[in-house]
Amino acid sequence: MTGLTSNPVPGRRSLTQISDLSDSEIVDLLGRAEIYRKQELGTRRFSDELKDSVVATLFFEGSTRTRLSFTLAAERLGARVIDLAVSASSVSKGESLKDTCDTVSALGADAVVVRHPNEGAPLQIASWTSLAVVNAGDGCHEHPTQALGDLFSLSSAFEGVGNLAAKKIAIVGDILHSRVARSLSALLGRFGSKVVLVGPPDMMVDRPSALGAEFSFDLDEVVGEVDVLYLLRIQRERIQGGYHSSIDSYTRRFQLDQKRYLRMAPKSIVMHPGPVNRGVELAVKLPEERSLISEQVRNGVLMRMAVFSKILATASDDRRSQRGVFGD
Amino acid sequence: MTGLTSNPVPGRRSLTQISDLSDSEIVDLLGRAEIYRKQELGTRRFSDELKDSVVATLFFEGSTRTRLSFTLAAERLGARVIDLAVSASSVSKGESLKDTCDTVSALGADAVVVRHPNEGAPLQIASWTSLAVVNAGDGCHEHPTQALGDLFSLSSAFEGVGNLAAKKIAIVGDILHSRVARSLSALLGRFGSKVVLVGPPDMMVDRPSALGAEFSFDLDEVVGEVDVLYLLRIQRERIQGGYHSSIDSYTRRFQLDQKRYLRMAPKSIVMHPGPVNRGVELAVKLPEERSLISEQVRNGVLMRMAVFSKILATASDDRRSQRGVFGD
Amino acid sequence: MTGLTSNPVPGRRSLTQISDLSDSEIVDLLGRAEIYRKQELGTRRFSDELKDSVVATLFFEGSTRTRLSFTLAAERLGARVIDLAVSASSVSKGESLKDTCDTVSALGADAVVVRHPNEGAPLQIASWTSLAVVNAGDGCHEHPTQALGDLFSLSSAFEGVGNLAAKKIAIVGDILHSRVARSLSALLGRFGSKVVLVGPPDMMVDRPSALGAEFSFDLDEVVGEVDVLYLLRIQRERIQGGYHSSIDSYTRRFQLDQKRYLRMAPKSIVMHPGPVNRGVELAVKLPEERSLISEQVRNGVLMRMAVFSKILATASDDRRSQRGVFGD
Known part of the structure; x- marks a missing residue:
């Protein structure tokens, strides 16, 4: 597989594992993150780059820190974020993972950030839905962002x-x-x-x-x-x-x-x-000067901004034209 | 009773049961939802129609799906949404439902979306407060949206x-x-x-x-x-x-x-x-082509946008002029 | 100690106890709150005064009412609010309070609103971090806002x-x-x-x-x-x-x-x-006319707006210029 996982919606793509990424895509992500860092040092931390996008977080394992990093990254690009608190949600009522994702998509989300105890769950979700899927940790498998x-x-x-x-x-x-x-x-x-x-x-x-x-x-x-x-x-x-x-x-x-x-x-x-x-x-x-620990947290937000920008910016443009064709 | 439940704040109204609605109000709501569908297919999903409004969600029974549908509907119109997580809130400290609603109103909310195990609770709230009340399910009674x-x-x-x-x-x-x-x-x-x-x-x-x-x-x-x-x-x-x-x-x-x-x-x-x-x-x-299930979720958001638009848009205009008279 | 607690980031300050405030600072806060009240009665409840700021809430004791008051106050000034739900967060994984605050800061927060069972915890946090700290109640000590x-x-x-x-x-x-x-x-x-x-x-x-x-x-x-x-x-x-x-x-x-x-x-x-x-x-x-109870809730939001405005507005301006010096 070359490039990010492709997706039924043109321009919208998923990031489920490092092997999905080509070297040039990785370099592109580093470059985008660097641009956001420069903007942060300048006058504005928030933009409206993704102002029409909705990102859902779906964490089957708790992690406030990682969830907030994704949330802030999406919000800094102007996207709206909805959190599907798993314990309180339909998931605990026996709804299937596919039905949950269909619902998330129907509610209007463009991307879903998934943490799941099972290896491969994000890849499976990406194959089921037209959502862009970002793996936020699947079992002992990967945590690409x-x-x-x-x-x-x-x-x-x-x-x-x-x-x-x-x-x-x-x-x-x-x-x-x-x-x-x-x-x-x-x-x-x-x-x-x-x-x-x-x-x-x-x-x-x-x-x-x-x-x-x-x-x-x-x-x-x-x-x-x-x-x-x-x-x-x-x-x-x-x-x-x-x-x-x-x-x-x-x-x-x-x-x-x-x-x-x-x-x-x-x-x-x-x-x-x-x-x-x-x-x-x-x-x-x-x-x-010997610790990168705080820097890792800071850069985590910037890199997640880069990922959202890459997988959603085009999708957002396409959504309109594409839906314009099929739905109007 | 004809029309939506009236409310002490002029222009602000409640939706607690289907019988509150006249046929022409229902047709009006369908028309508004259709307009939002067309906008969604066009260039923008978010507007600032209710940009000065605050909507509170008050769910005494869990339902992430319904709560998020209301949340997204309000946010897509530019309103802010606050969630009064009931288990963690004052409600569990023995505060009365009326006091809770007074607090929600004093915090600055214009509308409250209520799910409650008791039939008639939303109607009761509507009689107590100047908030616009939307019934999100009361016992075995109604779920009008x-x-x-x-x-x-x-x-x-x-x-x-x-x-x-x-x-x-x-x-x-x-x-x-x-x-x-x-x-x-x-x-x-x-x-x-x-x-x-x-x-x-x-x-x-x-x-x-x-x-x-x-x-x-x-x-x-x-x-x-x-x-x-x-x-x-x-x-x-x-x-x-x-x-x-x-x-x-x-x-x-x-x-x-x-x-x-x-x-x-x-x-x-x-x-x-x-x-x-x-x-x-x-x-x-x-x-x-034989299932409307995903469509129901999608249209649920659009219809809730129509409801918020109808019960709050005028209220938002009135709030200024009215408060301007009484409070300035 | 005169004035609000000073802070390593110029212009950014903390509010941990009443004795930190000079009389003129108190009068200034009352004046700001009054301005926000007048704006509320006028045409707009929301501004973009703090549109580049991020406020985190960190409540080690539950209080939906107080947390929402701070949240709405920050949002009405255009700030973004993230809630570090303590029970679900790293705090419960044994992370130290200082590490948590370092993370909050690295995630991009400018201020943290803290409720903690231990007297003096907010003051301690203020001494550790470059975040503006607002005490939302510490043990039996103070609740200044x-x-x-x-x-x-x-x-x-x-x-x-x-x-x-x-x-x-x-x-x-x-x-x-x-x-x-x-x-x-x-x-x-x-x-x-x-x-x-x-x-x-x-x-x-x-x-x-x-x-x-x-x-x-x-x-x-x-x-x-x-x-x-x-x-x-x-x-x-x-x-x-x-x-x-x-x-x-x-x-x-x-x-x-x-x-x-x-x-x-x-x-x-x-x-x-x-x-x-x-x-x-x-x-x-x-x-x-004999009860101020609802008025207290309403004014609590306005006063918290005044506090955020005072401790962050300058910080927000300084952050750019200062980081521009050290980080660019």
Whole structure:
């Protein structure tokens, strides 16, 4: 498949996984995000670029942070956002996912942002509806806008995506269950970065090489030689009963503590998709110039603006002319 | 009572039940909805017709779908919408319904959309406050905007409300507890349609003729001779312990399955207020031209726009002049 | 400390307690609220004064009424509002309050409205972040915008803040746990009003004089000689097991019933921050001219508009120029 997932409505497209994107589409998204950053520093944060669009959020797993990032991104482009609070909605009344999406579409939405526990759910939705679908995390599969936002942060930190080819990035934590690790490895591999996946054996993927990555079970082996340490959030419930008998035994080996921090290369930086479990993944107060964590949140909004702009701007133009043909 | 329920604020009116509406008001609402449909097909979906208005939603029973339909309708006219999430609000702190409405009004709302388990609650609210009240479903009483939206869908499907006089519509399911059945029968009777209510004896109203309708306990008797089959949503908890001992025994007699679908008249259509319980009310994949279900959702938004426009547009003009007199 | 709490972002300031405000700042806020009232009576309720601003609400205790008042105030000035529903958000995942605020700021918010069970939490947040912080109630400490809105209502009722010096105001109820009592006493004392705190001994503060107030354990002693009776909302769970063995014994002594109402001075008025427990604090239907309760809700929105305008308008201008310097 080349390009974003195509869609029955001309010009409207979906973003369900990194492999859907061509290199030039990724570069285009980075360029759009950069334009929004410049506008933000200028006089206006809000535009009416998507003023006739409606975006729905459909989160089958809670995440206020990610949902708000998408919401603000859409609103800053002038779109309206409706939230289908899943627990309170028809979904809990036994309505099928396809019927829900048909309803969302009939209510007037142009795009739906989906977080779902099942791998592939957003792709399935994209095949069913004429909505543009954005994957906001599907099971342990992908979280493409997080990875694209992180790429934008890295590209800014190293002054251009071209400079990422020479960089080494360690992703640390529960690799096996991390959709961020999966999307980010896929993306960084495309730009020539060396990715090393770090975590205990029971949290490692079977074939790291399939993600274009090396792997290590030992953070101390890796910490001194990377440009970026990307710490994943630990789900405490995944620790108990696994390889590590407790959070303590996990943190002893994989926490960024003072000792490990001092061994990091002088200009290396720390990333984390948030929210940080202080005292678990991270036990050190990072100087501002060594942390990209807040920048990741900021850039996440800008990248999601870029994604909405790309998948909806044309659709919005086409909707009128197309519906004008079929519906008038 | 003729016309919409009157209101202490001149020009501002309430919609609590179908009988409040004169025939010419209904035709006016259909005309307004048609104008919004045409605008939607044109260049703009959003206007600033109600740009100074605030609409509050007050749902004592959950319904994301209906709430969002009202929300989008108001927003597409430029109004602001606030949601008084009932479980989290003062209502759960023992505040009286009247005090809640006074607060909503004092906060600056012009209209309140109410769903309430008690029959007549919206009418009571309308008598207490200067807010325009829209009934979004009160107990087993009425759901007038759903019925008006459905009338709009039928009018479009049969190319004009004038053609409804010759049509026969079966409403199938738990008639006794259905506010949709009540509002829709009342409305269709006004336009000369033949309505037949279909369901098991313990789910039938005592006097169908009071709704201007015939009745039947046997879907098979009716299915071949109607122009429209309107399936109601089954509340599973209502089945157990009633006439039917199980969902299975209910569906055997009242589900639209393949066999019954094949017996339907060639150009007849299927409606459902949603969300559909697949495998209960409906067990067949309907061809697009035979189903109005998505169209009902789409038209529900347009009809609610028409209602807001009618009950608030004048109010908004009057508010200024009137407050200008009394308050300045 | 003079003036509103200062903030790392020039022009952006916080409002965490009444003592932060100088007399002239209070008068300025009253003046702004009055301007918004006049605009409301004129042609427009909505402006674009803060059209580039984003306000976040972060309520660790539920209060739909207060949250909506802030939300509408911000929206009427053209700002966007995001709600960080605390129970569903990262906060419940163990994220620290500081990290949450950093995220809110990085998402693009300019101000955060905080309600928190811990005294001083908003002040702490203001010291951590570059967000403008507005205290929407912290434990038993303060609720400054409620008190400022009430001051505005009193100032309007008595035709100018200058006339408050000659007035006597009784605040009745659970003084000990009331942040409204604390903020309002502090504020009224500044304008020369006589405040008398009325409640049972176990609900009285240790040193009423520290709040610039007198006190009484007997409402009957006070009710005939005040200009304003400000009834606090009773938390039923605070009654059981305290000085009063039941709600009944409390209401016998501190409820405004018909008998006490008839003893009030002819032009005296009743206030309540809402929501009213009918039959507890109040058991009489007040004539409109004797109750400020709805007016308090209305003026609460106008005063919060004044606060946002004061703490953000300059910030919004500065953000551009300042970021233009540091970030471009």
